[in-house]
Each structure stands twice: as C-alpha cells, then as structure tokens.
Amino acid sequence: MSAQAPEEGRLTGIAILRRGLALSPAIKEGLGLTLVLAILSTIGGSVIPIVIKQTVDSGLGKGNGTELSDVAGYLFAALGIIVVSGLLAYWMRVRLFVASERGLAQLRVDAFRHVHDLSMLTQNAERRGVLVSRVTSDIDQVSQFLQFTGIMMVVSLGQIVVATAIMAWFSWQLTIVVWVCFLPLAISLKYFAERLSRAYDIVRGTVGEMLAVIAEPVVGASVVRAYAIERRTQERVDAGIGRNLDANVRAQKLVAVTFASAGVAGGLANAAVIAFGVAIGLSGQLSMGTVIAFAFLVGLFVGPVQMATQVLTDAQNAIASWRRVIELLDTPADVVDPGAAGTTLPGGVLGARFEGVTFAYPGGPDVLKDIDVEIAPRQRVAIVGETGSGKTTFAKLLTRLMDPTVGVVRLGDTDISQVSFDDLRRHVLMVPQEGFLFDATLRDNLLYGKKDAAETELLEVFDRLGLADWYASLPRGLDSQVGQRGESLSAGERQLVALVRSALADPEFIVLDEATSAVDPQTELRATRALDRLLEGRSSVTIAHRLSTAENADRVLVFDAGRLVEDGTHAELVRLGGVYARLHASWVAQASLATHQPVVDPV
C-alpha cells in the first residue's frame, strides 16, 4: 500500500481495522448501537444551528413586534435537541470507553502471552524493549484512536453523508459541483496518508537512534571521561537530537499542508456554488432561496471534511501501532505446546537422545549439524566448545526452548515435541548462567520453582544444598527483597537463589549454563557445593566454562563449528590430542601457577 518498497503481506488500513476488531471481540460487541448513538448525537449537534437559524428567520428576522411565543416552539425544540443529543453523547462515550478498554485489555494480555510463546524472545535480548512497547505504548495508541480519533472519523463520515443527502435534496446539480471541488482532495488524501505514515516511520526511527545516543553520556559516562571524548559524544548526541527534530518538522509540514489543502478545497467549493448556483438559477432550474440556502449548507459539508482530514493524520500512527500488535500476534509460535493432547513422560530418571539433529535460524546457516548422541540416565555430561560452536543451541534444543530444523530430540524414548509443556518442564529444566530474579521477596522468587511449596520445604532445600549458613546470614530471611533483577544480591548470591529455585522444581534432568562471571571465593565455594548436591541422582548436561566441571563430568561432549567433534571422558579426550586437549592446555596454563607452587600450607 505504500510507495516505499512494498512490504510483503503488509496489511492495508482497512484490513488492520477488520483484523484488529476480530482480535478484540469485546470492542465489536454493541458497536453498532454505539455508532448509531454517535451519529445521532452529532447530527443532533449540527441540527441546532439550523433550528436557531429558523428561529431567527421566522421570528427575529421579521423584525417588527415578534413575541417570544412565536418562536417558543423552535426554542423548545432546540433545547430538547441539545439535551437529548448531550445525553446520547454521554451514553455513547461510556459504551465506547468500556468496550474499547475491555477489548484492548484482552489484546494486551493476548499479546503478552504470545510473546512468551515465541522462542525469539530467548534468542534476542535486544528485541525485548521493543516487545514491551507492543503491550504498552502501542496499545495505548490504539485506545486513543478508538476513543477519540476513530469515533470522530466515523462521525465525520456520517456527517458528510448526511450533509450530502441534505444538499442533494436542495439541488443535485450543486451537490455534484461541491463534490467535484473536493475530488482532488479525496484522491490525494490517500497519497497524503501514505506520505504521513512514512514520515512517522522515519520519526520513530530517529527516536530510537536518539534514545541510543542520549544513553551514551549516561550509561557510558565513565568511558566518555576516561577517553576524554566529551566533545565527540556531545556532537553525536546533538546530531541524533537534530535528526529527530528534522524528522518531526518534516512530518509537521505534511500535516499542515494536508490541513491547508482541505481549507482551500472548502473555499473553492464556496466560490463554485455561488458561481454555478447563480448560473443554474438564472436558467430557471433553481430558485434564489435554494441557492442562498445551499450556500450555507456547504458549511455543513466542509466542516466534517476538514475534521476527517485532521483525524486521518492522527489515525496513521494508531494504525501503525495496531499493525505492529497484530503482526506480533500473527507471528506463529514456532515451538508449539501440544497441550492436553500431548503425551506424558514415563516416571523415573530419563536419559536423552538426539537423532540426526540439525538446527538453523530461519535464513541462516546451520548452527548445529547432524548431531547423534545418547545421554544415559543419571549421566553427568559436560559440553565444551568456543563461543559459536553450538553448545548453547544444543542445550536449548534439549529443553525445547527451540525445535530442531531436522531430526528428533527424545527424552527416554519419547519425542519431546509430543510432550505437553506442563509435563516436559516437570522433567527437564534449564538453569541459565546468570540467575535472573524478579523484583520481589526471596520467597516469591523461590516459589517460581514450585508454586505451592510450604515454608518448611523452602528451608529444607537450603539445608539440603548446604546453604543453611548463607540463609542464616540474611537478616530478613525469606522476606528479603532482592531488588530489580535481583541487584540487591551479589552475582554469586543470585546464582545460589537460582540453584535453590531449581532444586524446588525438582526436575529429573537439569541443563545448566555455567556462570562465567567471577564471584567472591566464599560464594563460589558454596555455589559449587550446592550445585554438586543439586545434580546428585539426576541426569545433567552442563555448558562448562571451567576445567573442574569438565574434569568431574562422567562424559565430555566437544562442539566445534556446529558439529559434535569429540565425545568421551576427560582423560580419554586429553589423550586424543584434539580440540579438547587444546582447550584443556589453556585451562591448565591458567591454573598452572597454582599447581607448580609448593603448597606450604595445605588446605
């Protein structure tokens, strides 16, 4: 629909409206009556000037000796219309607010849920901010549109139709004249709307850029100072702000031009009605009264047209927002929960099996190629490999955060894509490397692992993982607030909480992404001990960043460029002299300092 490289499958404005209403049935409920009320109330509003004019013409206009009683009928009619249309307007608005807020609240929730169903969320951290705005500011825009702009548009269109009907009743010839005057505007409106929509797209782009550069002197404050690049940074910020200013001004220019052309068309119509009215009148087809009446009627037409033009520009933003929400909801959830129709896994500790598994992101190269591997129940497996070797992808496939492009992942003998999420997640759990905590109490965070766990159960897990002393050191115990993203706790303590949370969830198969960031030694020790106890008696796969993890594993899988290149115990792989041996050598080099020192004071 746009002259800009037409995006495939981009919905048109009307299609957005239709689809949007279909997605929020609450908005459609009783919409017919609301629209009728809207048109009635505004038509009532525009009838008032006519009634007043009649009053003036029939009473006041005659001048000499008019009594109030002569015009009382008109005045009461006018009063009645004012009151009734006011009440109708109130009724209409309340209906509209309630229906649209209900519909949009549902849309918000649906979009939120859908975001969680999309695996892209776990893949791309940078998109998260954008996704938040889908369920917040985008929907706010739609609500503004439905409650103010949209209804005004409908009303204006209604008024245009009514005005046209009244004009045609007076003179069809002059009605055609008026329409012809507005034809160029009507035709170019589509063009203006497209230009505007593009101009706002550009504005949005510059806002993103500007926010990014404004963040530099704040988030990067220390780097800016340390490298003495204040001036350069200011220039970048100024430029970003400047581009945003320019884009906004360009969009304003379009808005102003659009409004102004509607005004010029109105002037043209006025002039044409006078000229043609007189000409047609003189040929005997129209009376003078009709021509004069018509000249005033044009105003009834021009007003709503101008309103519709103004509203159209505002509508572009709302449509764009609605489109983004709809496109989000229309993105198919790539990892589908078979739900109740799915099978359940058998009891007992299970192993896992990858059968001919290949994975590639859409349009990308293979990240993981032809993986065939079986992990026995209770086996403790370490995965090693460089960044980009495919080890994280392996972990995500195993927990069904993603589905393989080719091949099957099984737990026991069951294809995990056939298992309901509910059941699957009782059995297999991914513990991410940096323990993400929610801004709530420690207790709330632990309950994420098991909703209905009793307090004693929580404390018992601290005990079991050997964290009782750490727990005892928390002044407020389970009621400790962990802060945003858990920032009131140290990185190491966050890991501890994540481990307790996982232990509560009590899965039989744990997939662990080992933390890389350094934490203080005491916490490190605690975490290591807790982890050991957590993994006891379970199957586990750990993405290893440390020598000790690989050394202590039952089995090491080595990934390189998307392939499983080595598989064996630590000792076997060191002897093999391949990728793992090389990795091991660099680990040893790091640790060598400690090992070749005479230990004077053995711990």
Place this chain on the structure above:
Amino acid sequence: MSDRTTAEPASAAPSDADERDLGTTDHTHVTGRGFALLGQGIREQRFLFSLSVIGSVLYGAMTVADAWVLGWATDHVIRPSFARGEIAKGALAGAIALFLAVAILRGLGVIGRRLIGGVVFYRLIADYRRRVTRKYLSLPMAWHHRHPTGQLLSNANADVEATWSVFMPLPMAVGVIAMLVAAIVAMLAADVVLTIVGLIVFPALFAINVFYQRWLSPKVSYAQSLRGDVSSVAHESFDGALVVKSLGREADETERFTKVTHELRDANIAVGRIRSMFDPLLEALPNLGILLVIVLGVGRVASGAADPGDVVQVAYLFTVVAFPVRAIGWVLGELPRSVVGWERVSSVLDAEGSMAYGSRTLPGGGPVALDIDGLTFGYADGDRDVLRGIDVEVEPGKVIAVVGATGSGKSTLTSLLTRLVDPQHGAIRVDGHDIRELSHAELAKAIAVVPQATFLFDDSVRENVTLGGDFSDEDVWAALRTVQADGFVARLPAGLDAELGERGTTLSGGQRQRLSLARALVRRPRLLVMDDATSAVDPEVEQRILKALAAHTADDDGPTVLVVAYRKATIALADEVVFLDDGVIADRGSHDELVARSADYRNLVNAYDHAREVES
C-alpha cells in the same frame, strides 16, 4: 504527533514516581510556576512563537471572514443576479476572489498554528535535551553515581518532553484569547445586555474546565502509574523469559500481567466515565448560551431595545468562539504535567560541579613510572573509606596485579587512576606529576582504562575502537589482532564498518570485551589499567590474548600496566602482586611469595579455578 507516543520503552514508560508527584502537587502554586515556564519558553522562541500566534489569530479571523464573505456574496452576487436576470459578473469575480483569498489566508493560518507551533515545541525539546546531555557530560562521576541511570535517561527524554508539551496547544490558546477579546468588543458594540450573558457563559465554561481538570487529574495520575506498573511487569517478565519458560511459568506470568492490566483497564474506564460526562456538557453549554441570547434577544427586540441584526450577530459570535475556547482548557490541563517535568529537568540543569583538570602535558614518551602515595578515598554516602592509605610504586614498563575479594576496593582504585573520582587524601603521580595537574586530553592520552563493564557505542566497529581519534586502519587491525578480535571482525559483513548496537550486529559478551580492550590498546597508552577485562572471554581465547598482551607490554615502549585480576592466568602477567583486603594493602610481592605466605591470598586465587579441589 509528538514522539512521546512513538518512543520505545525508555520514554514510553514514564516513571510512576513522576505521575504520583503530579497527583500531590499543589495546584495553586502549579499555575504560577506554570505561567513562569510558559514565559521562559516564549522568550526563548519569541520570533517563531509570535509567528505561530499570528497564524492562529489569522486562522480565527478567516473563520469569521468566511461567514462574512458568504453574506457579502448573498447580498452582492446572488440577490442582484436573480433580480436582474443576469450574472453580476464583477461582483461574482470579487466573491470568488474573496473566497479564495480567505481560504489561502486560512491555509497560511493553519501553517502558522500547526507547523510553526509544532516547530516551536520540537525546537524547545531538542534544545533542552542538548542542555541536559551537555550537563551530563560536565557533571562529575560522583554526581552520576548518585543518580540511577533510568532517572537520568527519563530526565533527558520523557521529562523534557513533558515540560514543553504545553506548547502544542499554546499558540491556539493565545490566538483564542485574541479572538475572545475581539468577539467581546464586537458583542459590546452590538448589544451590552446580551454581551453580559456571554460574559457569564465564558467564565462558566472556564470554571467547568478547571473543575473537570481537578476532578480528573488524580484519576489520570492513578491510571498513569498503573500504566507504569503494566510496563514494569512486562519488562521484567520478558527479561526473565528464559526462567519463565524453563520453569513453565507462562500461565502464572500471564495471570500476573492480567491483574495489572485489569487494574489499568478499570482505571481507564473510570477516567472515561468522567470524560464522557464533561465533553458533551462542554459542547452543550455554548448552545444553551445561544438559546439564552435568543430568548433575551427576542424580548429586547420586542421592546425595541435591540435590532434583530444585533441579536443575530451576538448569537453568531457565540458559535464562532465557543469551540476554540476549549484550547485554553487544554493549556491549563497540561500545566501540572509541565511543571512536574520542569522540576525534574531543572534538577539536572541546576546541579553544580565539574571535574577540574590541569593544563600540564607529560614530557617524553614510553611507559611511565606510577606512584600511588597515601591514597585514601571514601564515597560521600559511605560509612567508611573504601581505600585507606594505599602506597604503590611501579617502575616504567612493569606489570602490577591487584588482587582482592569483592568489595576490597579494586575497582575504586582504577576509577582513581583515571580521575573518575579524586581521593580525599594522597596523590597519584605518573613520572612524578600529580595526575590532577594534567590536562584532560593528556590524561586520556597517557592513561587508558578497560573497565569491568563493557560499554560500546551505537556506532561502527572502527569508531568504537578509535572513538574519533586519528588512527589508521592498520593501527586498528593491529590492536584487534592483539586482543584476538581480528577474526570475528573480519568475518562481519561490513568489517570495520559494521554497525554495532540496536540495529547492527549483535556481539557476544566476550567479543564486546575484546573491542573494549582494543580501544585502550590502539591509543598506545603509557599506563594501561585493566579491571577484570577478560572475564567474559573463552579461556582459550583469553590465553591467546594474555600472551599477545605480554608480548605487547614487554616491548620497550609498551605501557606500564595495572591489572585487576581474578584468574591466575591474568595474575601470571604480573611482575608484582598487590593483595588488597578491605581497603588496605594486606600484602604485596610476587605471586609465588604471596601464595607461600598468605592463606587468605591462596584461598582467594584458588577459589575460582579450583573450587572443587579445594573443597575435597
């Protein structure tokens, strides 16, 4: 449309504190401060603002003129033409010309009011964003430490916008005041008594508006704060998506989100109910006024006190002015928001202090001698000094490692070395010169720091390394080679020109850290400060980087190095180790010596790499 509505999260979610402030702000003071703010903005953009007001007045005048031309055309074209049976050509041409002239002038009015008015608004926010960011760049780091990042970003974005948002309806409101004055004068000329009716109706409109705003604004603030809650829940939930997904908590999260969403919905509906009542009322009032004018007018005409034409004119003036009068209400409605925004913006603009730099340059080249002498530092809000009496001397070209547990003061030491903060006591000297005497540029040239947290600019790889400095591509590649980043950079589609950040390439934590290292190395600093700068790098790659760094520092003109280290591999680079414990130097010497004589040190350096072994 302002960019408030299109901005992504940083400004899309106004902090709820902001809105709560609004709810409690004293309204009587708000109006005074609000008008002062209006005056300030008008003064700063006086030329364009005047144009926009002229545009607005022109628009209003042309709206009235339109009706006048219609009357003129009726009297001079339609009636005479029908009377004479032929078109009054001259008058017709005149009417057409008048209609078009009015339309064009009204178009100009629209351009003045909408376009120039918009430009005033956008210029003000651009200007104040620049002022705020300029301030951010000059205020000392200590000030930055005291203010949360989110707040500073919102000061520069949402708050600046809130401050000036009142300028969107302002030109129209000022134009309306002009129209109102003209209308009242015209009414007075027509009929004094009827005008008094008008003078009753307008204040009533005004009063209803004020009452409306006050009744509504706490409800709007409440809805706004709920909007903030909805945004935070979504933010947090999407941030923790991996946890939510792997623990199978999607349904519970949806429930949590549904709860705040429903609260917001109900709050919005409550606001909507009030709006539903007031909007029709505000529309009906002028119409009722007109009826009143007619009722009284008929009586006055009957008693001969007024001409019918005068009554018609007063009634007409009413209809013209009634709707635009609401623009004044919009301005008054926006004022509290503007005042709250301005308070937040001015808290930044009024902040004082900056880091004073000297003017000295360092003579010579090559590595410098570092002398840290009796250094004591405490944060303003801390109970206790973070570093106490630190003395360290490093010979030119040597590498010193600083080792210590979390909170021992290591990172603070690196901040002091680059003067992000200054010590309360003691001094840092390079080649005998106190770093406080050095010019800012010289300091940055001589001492390069690689911080613990990597910060990359939303820019190309090249610019992220050079930071606008004059370095050849060979220099850049050499630095990238040293930090083992040449491989992945070469593989990027655009190489050195590849854009990083939101719209560009996404790098892993280790890759980002390596670019940050290259940034320091490319400048060939005379003192290199690294704060746990390889923590996110794969061990094997780290090993290669450290080897290359060792070769680099062993050069005759390689830098003196101070490195904060956790891992033994990094410590291995050092000629000497300083062991920090709780803000004081607990011990120093070679790694071997420290391992031999300090149990604390041994525990610390062993913990990370061999936690398991230590335990068993």
